[in-house]
Amino acid sequence: MRVNHEARAAAAENRRAQTRARLIEAAMTVIAEKGPEASSIEDFVAAAGVSRGTFYNYFPTFEDLLHALNTEISEALDKTLEPIRTGIDDPAVLLSTVIHRIFAAFTLDPVRGWLALKIEATAIPRQAVFEARFDAIYAAAVASGRFRQCDVAAARNLAFGAFRMGQRDMVLGEVGPDHAVDLVSLMLIAFGLTPGEAGKISRDAFEAAHQALQRPN
Amino acid sequence: MRVNHEARAAAAENRRAQTRARLIEAAMTVIAEKGPEASSIEDFVAAAGVSRGTFYNYFPTFEDLLHALNTEISEALDKTLEPIRTGIDDPAVLLSTVIHRIFAAFTLDPVRGWLALKIEATAIPRQAVFEARFDAIYAAAVASGRFRQCDVAAARNLAFGAFRMGQRDMVLGEVGPDHAVDLVSLMLIAFGLTPGEAGKISRDAFEAAHQALQRPN
Amino acid sequence: MRVNHEARAAAAENRRAQTRARLIEAAMTVIAEKGPEASSIEDFVAAAGVSRGTFYNYFPTFEDLLHALNTEISEALDKTLEPIRTGIDDPAVLLSTVIHRIFAAFTLDPVRGWLALKIEATAIPRQAVFEARFDAIYAAAVASGRFRQCDVAAARNLAFGAFRMGQRDMVLGEVGPDHAVDLVSLMLIAFGLTPGEAGKISRDAFEAAHQALQRPN
Amino acid sequence: MRVNHEARAAAAENRRAQTRARLIEAAMTVIAEKGPEASSIEDFVAAAGVSRGTFYNYFPTFEDLLHALNTEISEALDKTLEPIRTGIDDPAVLLSTVIHRIFAAFTLDPVRGWLALKIEATAIPRQAVFEARFDAIYAAAVASGRFRQCDVAAARNLAFGAFRMGQRDMVLGEVGPDHAVDLVSLMLIAFGLTPGEAGKISRDAFEAAHQALQRPN
DNA sequence: AATGAATGAGGCTTCATTCAT
DNA sequence: GATGAATGAAGCCTCATTCAT
Incomplete structure (x- = not known):
């Protein structure tokens, strides 16, 4: 029994x-x-x-569904980024890589990309997971002298705001995929890198992200 | 007759x-x-x-109404900025001042601030007026050597995205009004100013904006 | 214009x-x-x-409808009783007549009779109009020495409860129309009349009510 | 095995x-x-x-449940009244006591009181048990000369209707518990007792009922 | 132009009931 | 017997839109 x-x-x-x-x-x-x-x-x-x-x-309730979708997407994404977080030492490279990976993931799976954009416009709470990740990386970068010390809320809003706006234009087809290169480059400069280094790191991370995701799964 | x-x-x-x-x-x-x-x-x-x-x-149609609202808000705002556009020579100061003025306007009239946020979250296109203003200022700044040359679409997305995210947090009360100082400062650094100069310009513009708007109308 | x-x-x-x-x-x-x-x-x-x-x-709301129905029925009924109220001097006869008239009205228009019963079974408040009428008649009867002095709430509950139960059985066909004669008679005895007088008044009022209502309207 | x-x-x-x-x-x-x-x-x-x-x-079916509830409540109640039925000789006192006991039971266990009221308002038939009990007591009272002979259906409707209306007001808190004293007193007068005797019997039964039920179970 | 009664499609939500495990 | 996931009929309610006056 x-x-x-x-x-x-x-x-x-x-x-x-x-x-x-x-x-x-x-x-x-x-x-x-x-x-x-x-x-x-x-x-x-x-x-x-x-x-x-x-x-x-x-x-x-409808909210329950949106919440589930939100969680589903961000957790799945966060999990695929696990190897990167542990495999990259330079926080500037790490941040750049993470952002490009998310851009790339949403470019290659436009359904989820579009969805994430749409949900974010409604369901108020932002992705706490990603905010915490950002704050941690930023702190590490300041500690190692890569980023200038600054108000982390401002840095975060700059990064997330720019990301969101860029993703929007990419989803709408108003800019090409390598729009992300320039955008991330500007962020890194804002955070303290020189234009030259920022541009190089951003482009390298962009290419690495696309290579990683285009392999047969 | x-x-x-x-x-x-x-x-x-x-x-x-x-x-x-x-x-x-x-x-x-x-x-x-x-x-x-x-x-x-x-x-x-x-x-x-x-x-x-x-x-x-x-x-x-409902769209007609939204369109009218959108126009109403942005034109009213744009008109109040006319004296600034013609009265400030340094494009870095000009950009900084304009952004802080808009922040301040929405802080002092939360109804419209909230409204602008809400409307923008719908399918309404972004404010073509403001995009054109930004592009013009950026070009002028590059021409006069104040901003580094870069992809203007990336610069625009950085600025508008950061602005929107900051406005969101300010409307929600998650940050105080001077969050804007740090945010604009980071933008200016991304565009080519030194941290010291960016900080000073942003703070000055912030204070000017608030003084201008708090006068008895 | x-x-x-x-x-x-x-x-x-x-x-x-x-x-x-x-x-x-x-x-x-x-x-x-x-x-x-x-x-x-x-x-x-x-x-x-x-x-x-x-x-x-x-x-x-559904409540609004029930309320309207309630009002509709009781006001219409109350209006038809106007001539009686002003035309009968003995309050014992008056009360008896009014009750028999309502019984008769609901017997002759079973739709409204049934309806009144059903509505009353829901959460709808009782008919304030009728309660006030009852109280007034009772007070007059006490003043003129026809009814014994007693707690008017108890008298009212006796009358309304008995009426409701009797109406129920009449609508369900479990008793004939002249069940009302005995019921009203008992009420009058409870209120102070002798059985003989109560029986006579109740029967006379019953017959008057049915004659009045069966005229070609 | x-x-x-x-x-x-x-x-x-x-x-x-x-x-x-x-x-x-x-x-x-x-x-x-x-x-x-x-x-x-x-x-x-x-x-x-x-x-x-x-x-x-x-x-x-749902009906099966309602039926079970109905039976449950009335049988439990009826069983607690057994000692009373066999222990009181005067049918007027007996009837008065039974009614006050039920009033008191529902006052002290408002859940069941409310429940009984609610269930009765649905299409469920009245409690055959209690109707039979009433008829028996009334017949005995007539036989012993305590109550006047009259149509028993009318007497029953008067008693049950008044009881229900009174219970309603008590559950709703519109009247106090001793409203029952006046109500039962009126019933007894209707059935043939003098006002003086009716009042005394009702009050005595009321007090006995509350004393009986307030003992530690 | 302005009015506002009437419309009815469209979406939401509940719940008694069934049935495979 | 007990379980509880799945069903879908049955109501509810809102609101953009029309149109006669």
């Missing part, structure tokens, strides 16, 4: 996770296409192939 | 303009309170004290 | 009143058939031949 | 009864809080700590 119960519970949990994943996947696709405001729950369940009621079993 | 006709036509036109202004004013107030998505035409006409049908006489 | 405006407004008001009346009439019929809990707004608008949205223009 | 089977069956039956009791108890609590219309099966199973499916094993 014991085993029976446990096995049943495990199977149920499994099914739950699958349905949840299908709903999230469907919601991503739909929102990327129509934007969060124009998307209806009807759209999500149709795309996921489940019933209306099922949606509410998983996400009692 | 001729005169009579003309006078009547002029009076009619006058009334038209007034009704239109009331609708725009009402829409601003409502949107600033509830956000663009949560605002309904019902809200606008109620706030303006006109009938539903009248609204459609002036703004056949 | 002036006249034009006024005429228009009057016409509009007229139309409003008509639509409102149609909705109320329709709701009465539907609720009497299915009970208030089982009735949906869809039912009401279908019966009234107006659109869903129109319903909400008139009754923003 | 035989024994084993029987023991197992007994244990199973036991568990069945327990689960059923938990569901009934949970339903009572929930309905008393939210009213019968606002309560959902979801609420019941959540409060009982069983699964949705289990509910249907016990109560295939």
